Amino acid sequence: MDYRLQRQNINTEPFMTKPPQYNRKSIVMRTDKVYKCEIINIVELTHLEKLFHLKILNRTERRIFKFRPGQFVMLEVPGFGEVPISISSSSNNTEYIELCVRKAGRTTSVLHQAQKGAKLGIRGPFGTSFPMEEMMGSSILLIAGGLGLAPLRAPVYWVTEHRDKYKDVHVLYGAKDPEQMLFTYQYDEWKKVNNINLLTIVEKQGKGWDGRTGLITELFKEVSIKPDNTYAIVCGPPVMFNFVCNYLDGLGIPMNRMFVSLERRMHCGMGKCCRCMIGSTFTCVDGPVFDYWSVLNLKEAI
Amino acid sequence: MIYKVITKNEFKKFINGLIGENQTFGPKQVDRRADGKAVYQFMEVSSFDEMDLNYTVTYSSVKNFFLPFKEELSHFKFSDNDWEQAVEYRVNPRVIVGARPCDINALAILDKILMRGAFPSPYYIARRKNTFLIGMDHEPPEDCFCKSLGHDTVHRGFNLFCEDIGEQYYLTINSSKAFVFLKNVKAGKPTKKDDVKLIERRKLLRESFQARVEVAGLSSVLDIEFKSPVWKKWGDKCLNCGSCAMVCPTCYCYGIEETIDVGMKSSRKERVQYSCNLVDFAQVAGGHNFRPLKEDRLKYRFYHHYRGFAENADDPICVGCNRCGRACLAGINPREVISDLQMEG
């Protein structure tokens, strides 16, 4: 008489010893396994935002980790929590990635105390990306509000690395006040070396600021846009991309040539926890990058 | 699929055989409600007689065996300026006896979402592969509307399914494991007469459903009625307690919790079942809530359940067990909400 169930031990299966490949869908992998990284540099951008340079320590994992502008990682601070953060560096940089993190809550506050040499974990890359190839041959408007410059920086790098493939490139950046402006040290390079038309504006006048003040839409007065051959990428708080996209729509840029990156609460990045759902769409898998037409067709998006 | 018949006495021997060799869970009465009705749950059993296979419905579903309320995803061990992460999957084999068709269909839906799709869950796969599931038909409780959703009969997702044809069970054998185990007892080939009894039994069960919902066109009604006053009417009643999702056989949303042990030497990362009706489900750092109103959250739960979403081929995921309706202290139940929506539409 035998009634004993045999153990199906999946802990001994081959996938258990392989690094997960988050770029490959539908294969069984250790979905919670992080790539261990070391903080190799920290740049203090403002009193709220820091830029972390993270190097994946294992060579195989470093090779596997390939991303496209617009994608994000789940950043694990062991013992504290895991948060979605857009990759803010060049997709060509295979040595390390840069993440610009705002101190916003529990996990990000702990992260802000971390020192160079500390070890963190990342899973990813996750999500959709900006269609940089499709935009080749056209002019590009890269529009960011506040922290939105962090995700926008990856496509900016892409454009500078393929500058000859694009016509006019405008970066329009608006911040609350001059102290909150991110990556100010790069502006000269973007303008002078990369032939980017960078326009900045702040809502509130601050010490030593002699630039423009007002809302980001003010900047549109200074650029000439050919709507039939222009793409736009808009990153920022929902209110901002809403009126920016409406404005661009008014100019005649087709809605499927405007791209936005949406933000929702996230706990997995893999279409499983459902925290990021907008209507019946997963922001983490079907987004975060959506064209504006799709956004308007999403229930609950705006 | 292979079919056999087994007498109820032999079946008891069979189950006791399984119980003797494996950790086994079956339906047991655990309490009595104020109105006198028995409350059942799946509990560990040490003999066939401890189970009540004539149970009406268990308060929570078998889902919790595959998606426990809390489950470790990984743990970290700290040393100096470093840590190691360990990931392990639970693999204790166990037997579950007496799951009802709609509960098994619910698992089949979860299989589609959690074992396939973009990122299959090894946690779920490990638990599913190590569970021997025996299903059983029954006369539907008066408020169950699984027939309306086509989940009153079941074809997959179990190892063995038993249909009561009087002195015998008509067995559907869906795994080689079940086939081999059945060699321990006397189970014969069904005769013509058994087949006739089976057809009669199925007809009887089909006709004994009292509750129903109108599902025709429901997903497009939900798309169109996204801004309906129905949501406010029912949303205002909701207490945001999350009970509906806890007892539901297909709700699987979750949150993550990380805790450091007191000695600061290690930490655990756990998946915790969550509910979209809880206030902070879609709240982000800084306090912005993407679903600030009760009606937004209730609507979203219905939208997810009856409109479906891409991960499940846009099929509804509700199986119609009405556990949420029974558990809800505010009296919110899918039959009335859907009927209100259908009237609007």
Ligand SMILES: Cc1cc2nc3c(=O)[nH]c(=O)nc-3n(C[C@H](O)[C@H](O)[C@H](O)COP(=O)(O)OP(=O)(O)OC[C@H]3O[C@@H](n4cnc5c(N)ncnc54)[C@H](O)[C@@H]3O)c2cc1C
């Ligand atoms: C696709 C995407 C890209 C992002 N990119 C960046 C970036 O480049 N830089 C940056 O500073 N921030 C970014 N954010 C926001 C960042 O994820 C939140 O600020 C962060 O999760 C807050 O976590 P916390 O633990 O400090 O806050 P708490 O309020 O303590 O949050 C607890 C948990 O809630 C979840 N959560 C809270 N707020 C958010 C949120 N806004 N988005 C998603 N999950 C949240 C997280 O799982 C977090 O662990 C991004 C968010 C998304 C969705």
Ligand code: SF4
């Ligand atoms: S939504 Fe309600 S009726 Fe439908 S499966 Fe879940 S608990 Fe059962």
Ligand code: SF4
């Ligand atoms: S059980 Fe009822 S009151 Fe509680 S969250 Fe669900 S619908 Fe709301």
Ligand code: FES
């Ligand atoms: S973050 Fe979990 S489903 Fe999108």
